[in-house]
Amino acid sequence: MxxxxxxxxxxxxxxxxxxxxxxxxxxxxxxxxxxxxxxxxxxxxxxxxxxxxxxxxxxxxxxxxxxxxxxxxxxxxxxxxxxxxxxxxxxxxxxxxxxxxxxxxxxxxxxxxxxxxxxxxxxxxxxxxxxxxxxxxxxxxxxxxxxxxxxxxxxxxxxxxxxxxxxxxxxxxxxxxxxxxxxxxxxxxxxxxxxxxxxxxxxxxxxxxxxxxxxxxxxxxxxxxxxxxxxxxxxxxxxxxxxxxxxxxxxxxxxxxxxxxxxxxxxxxxxxxxxxxxxxxxxxxxxxxxxxxxxxxxxxxxxxxxxxxAAWPDPATAAAHVFAEPRRLPEPPPPGDREVTYSQAALEALSAEMAANPRIFVLGEGIGVRGGNFRTTAGLYDKHGPERLRDTPITERGFVGLGCGAAMTGTRPVIDFMFADFVLDGVGEIVNQIAKMRYMSSGRLKMPVLLRGCVGIGHSAATHHSGNYYPLFAQFPGLRVAVPSTPYDAKGLLHHALRCDDPVVFLEHRELLTLKGPVPEAAYEIPFGRAAVVREGRDVTVVALARMVRLALEAAAELERAGVSVEVIDPRTVAPLDVDTIGASVAKTGRLLIADEGFAPFGVGAEVAAQVADRFFDELDAPVRRLNGVFTPTPYSPPLEAAVVPDAARLAAAIRDLVEE
Known part of the structure; x- marks a missing residue:
């Protein structure tokens, strides 16, 4: 003393x-x-x-x-x-x-x-x-x-x-x-x-x-x-x-x-x-x-x-300041002919935004010289140095909470937590602080935090590296949750995430990182809450998330040969969720199947089904069906892992059953 x-x-x-x-x-x-x-x-x-x-x-x-x-x-x-x-x-x-x-x-x-x-x-x-x-x-x-x-x-x-x-x-x-x-x-x-x-x-x-x-x-x-x-x-x-x-x-x-x-x-x-x-x-x-x-x-x-x-607050403002006011955006450009991988498309977005905005910095384990476990920051350390590409200790709660304070004071942190399972150590900072800060401050504090990591089952990663956590984060007001399934969407959604003033949980399915697809070279934004009709059809609507979009397209191609026309909708973001696009498709096809690798209980599929039943019930010709991963922690052995994840064959079978109802 x-x-x-x-x-x-x-x-x-x-x-x-x-x-x-x-x-x-x-x-x-x-x-x-x-x-x-x-x-x-x-x-x-x-x-x-x-x-x-x-x-x-x-x-x-x-x-x-x-x-x-x-x-x-x-x-x-x-x-x-x-x-x-x-x-x-x-x-x-x-x-x-x-x-x-x-x-x-x-x-x-x-x-x-x-x-x-x-x-x-x-x-x-x-x-x-x-x-x-x-x-x-x-x-x-x-x-x-x-x-x-x-x-x-x-x-x-x-x-x-x-x-x-x-x-x-x-x-x-x-x-x-x-x-x-x-x-x-x-x-x-x-x-x-x-x-x-x-x-x-x-x-x-x-x-x-x-x-x-x-x-x-x-x-x-x-x-x-x-x-x-x-x-x-x-x-x-x-x-x-x-x-x-x-x-x-x-x-x-x-x-x-x-x-x-x-x-x-x-x-x-x-x-x-x-x-x-x-x-x-x-x-x-x-x-x-x-x-x-x-x-x-x-x-x-x-x-x-x-x-x-003094006057009481107006009850009509009780839900004000949860999110930032949306900006008016130009329409995203067509994909074009240039093909790059999913991970390269996302890297292009991050690289462009860091070059344009000196207040963006990245925190995470191995994201500096090494360039990230999934090459999410490859080459950026040489351009921007250690203060903007900051390797951290294994301190998920610490650097998530630090990111919150940085955003409150005018910078724009990107929290790269590698696997979404890891960030659960910091979930209190996300849910109780980051998600609520704009609201509690009555809109005076911005919260431009990007929380980024991989989800999904594959590569025998077992139960601590395979979680799909988008239903968890989508449940909390104040958070945007993006789950892109294509290189085009990954780039456009990441550009938008790095320009908006809301916290964004950006979840990338590990099995999609090497997927190639057409992506424009110039920067563009895809707004949150706008689903993509990735395949048009007449007989049944399939709403699919992340890797399930690719499997839905495989199943739809197979069924087309059998005379079944499948429309595939990718929500792209689960918070906000574009129910209007889904409903318009259901009005056309009369049938809805929701395909999600995540668990069925209390999942995104349950939310989609409930909203469609509430708003578009008269358009349905059959009950809404769901196809999900097995409700179990993810096993390690390849045969066990394959047993808990829906594949294209199971998805095609579920579509046939629904069409026949």
């Missing part, structure tokens, strides 16, 4: 710190009273007792520096510049709130002042701050990112992965652990084999500094050095501020089952505001302090009154 007392700053600095701390305390006291009155409709996690940390750290930050916080983030929001009325209105659920009523206590957003968000999930702020640091590294600015988190987060994987990534790349990040002794109600002393948070910094090769978190001058001095290091390119710092919250974990919760009244009272006696007040008073006239407190009390009361009188 830093024990030497820091020099006493000028009086103006002391008064500024005092104002910030008193403002936080008075707002929190107001919110506690409001919670008792029912004005706060959900959780309310106050910051009482910890004011010195937010005030001391944020005193060194510029408006364009960024802060990522946790569920106990009111103090950070106020210290970074969020007006009290916006904070209070947010907890009251009003449209005037900093998140326009979408967030409440745990989800505060004000990117206008550099508050990039607080999270109800422990840990993501650490990774997001690292991502912001990567943006600043890439754009060559001297900005700083700060992550505030509690002691509970240091036992979370996000802490280990985030600090390691920040350290190896020397990112300009300040990691601030507010060690208040309890993770909700679990004492830190019983939850950590190493009780020193600051001491863990050495394990990652970065400085770790422990300070008295109730001494605002000690916090401020340690933060000054950490911010200086970050701005000068020396890398991140871990700052442990030992402090205490003197109110319950959340308002309304019991407080004395896991700690004693005596312990709480002893920490109240160490009140950081009282200590600073006594220091200022000892250095001169204290009457100015009374005036500051009176002014702030009046400001908070006025903010409360304005927030309580």
């Amino acid at each position: 830093v024990t030497d007392p820091p020099p006493i700053p000028p009086r103006d600095d002391l008064l500024r710190l005092f104002r910030t701390m008193v403002l936080i305390r008075r707002c929190e006291e107001q919110l506690a009273r409001a919670h008792q009155r029912g004005l706060v409709h959900g959780a309310c996690h106050t910051y009482v007792g910890q004011e010195a940390v937010a005030a001391g750290v944020c005193d060194h930050l510029r408006r364009d520096d960024v802060v990522f916080s946790t569920h106990r983030g009111h103090g950070h929001a106020l210290a970074k510049g969020v007006p009290p009325v916006q904070l209070i209105a947010e907890l009251y659920g009003r449209a005037a709130g900093c998140s326009q009523g979408r967030g409440g206590s745990m989800h505060l957003f004000s990117p206008e002042v550099g508050l990039m968000g607080t999270s109800g999930i422990v840990g993501p702020c650490i990774l997001q701050a690292a991502g912001a640091g990567y943006t600043f590294l890439l754009t060559k600015t001297d900005n700083v990112a700060v992550a505030f988190f509690g002691d509970g987060a240091v036992n979370n994987a996000a802490f280990h992965e985030g600090l390691n990534l920040a350290a190896i790349w020397k990112l300009p990040v300040l990691f601030v652990c507010e060690n208040n002794g309890f993770a909700t109600e679990v004492p830190f002393r019983t939850a950590a084999g190493n009780p020193s948070v600051a001491g863990r910094g050495a394990a990652y090769g970065l400085p770790g500094v422990e300070v008295d978190g109730n001494d605002v001058l000690a916090v401020r001095a340690a933060a000054a050095e950490a911010v200086r290091r970050a701005r000068s390119g020396e890398g991140p710092t871990l700052l442990e501020c030992v402090t205490y919250r003197t109110r319950p974990h959340a308002e309304g919760m019991g407080d004395y089952t896991y700690r004693t009244r005596e312990e709480v009272e002893s920490w109240k006696a160490r009140c950081p505001i009282r200590s600073l007040r006594e220091l200022i008073a000892a250095c001169g006239d204290a009457t100015e302090l009374d005036a500051i407190e009176s002014t702030i009390q009046t400001e908070v009361e006025a903010a409360h009154a304005a927030a309580e009188a």
Whole structure:
């Protein structure tokens, strides 16, 4: 712990710190009273007792520096510049709130002042701050990112992965652990084999500094050095501020089952505001302090009154800001005569977009000099170097969460996770953060993240390298999910993914990567949600995904010789799903078969069938049928593998059966 007392700053600095701390305390006291009155409709996690940390750290930050916080983030929001009325209105659920009523206590957003968000999930702020640091590294600015988190987060994987990534790349990040002794109600002393948070910094090769978190001058001095290091390119710092919250974990919760009244009272006696007040008073006239407190009390009361009188959000906007507004696009060009492979077509798109947009960078294992396990980035390292083609440790949650923070701060990450199975380690960052960020920020934050990897069964890859996960990701609002089946579609959809402002899960079937097909040389976009009629027919519609499109075409060619005319539809994206094109085909043929290598239960085929039955039931001449892979983990042995995947013969048989119904 830093024990030497820091020099006493000028009086103006002391008064500024005092104002910030008193403002936080008075707002929190107001919110506690409001919670008792029912004005706060959900959780309310106050910051009482910890004011010195937010005030001391944020005193060194510029408006364009960024802060990522946790569920106990009111103090950070106020210290970074969020007006009290916006904070209070947010907890009251009003449209005037900093998140326009979408967030409440745990989800505060004000990117206008550099508050990039607080999270109800422990840990993501650490990774997001690292991502912001990567943006600043890439754009060559001297900005700083700060992550505030509690002691509970240091036992979370996000802490280990985030600090390691920040350290190896020397990112300009300040990691601030507010060690208040309890993770909700679990004492830190019983939850950590190493009780020193600051001491863990050495394990990652970065400085770790422990300070008295109730001494605002000690916090401020340690933060000054950490911010200086970050701005000068020396890398991140871990700052442990030992402090205490003197109110319950959340308002309304019991407080004395896991700690004693005596312990709480002893920490109240160490009140950081009282200590600073006594220091200022000892250095001169204290009457100015009374005036500051009176002014702030009046400001908070006025903010409360304005927030309580503010309008409720319009219910018609409840689903606004889930996705970016679509752009008007020209029609894609015809495929032409030039033939390239699927993987080469996708590489052309990525190469062109990286050349055009210096804010695009790629993260993944082996995507640098090696060019990717599937040659997804071949040759790009030589053109763009290690900052834009960044080989990562095996840290899927870490680099997915880092990508989220990078996108929030203005760059465009491509997360190449090789096999889709691997990214499941980071699914919380995708579902709880990336997919929801635009919505929670009321559209003020863009989320241009491309999450890319292989799906599909083949090559005896067995169960940890063969998953088809598009139904999982398609279920969550905020995500676009593309599953191209041809080189032409792979290039056009990837160009679109790299130009849109929504997060895109781009899944490429491994068995299609060497498929050749016609592809224009120039760049073009294929919009999401527009299915392709890859073969016209009269008797039956087959909706097929990924590799099943190729098998459907084989089956259709065979059946054509027997007099059965098959129309094949490729959705190309499963989120959004183009049901109109499917329905128009069903209206023509009267029959529908959905062919999907993925599992039948709760799969894409079930969704297609339900929507067609709902909207086009009168057009059906027979029940909707599905053909899927066997509902089992993928086996290794070739005969077993072949048994769980539909082939062209089974698909042809299923079409014949449907036509005969």
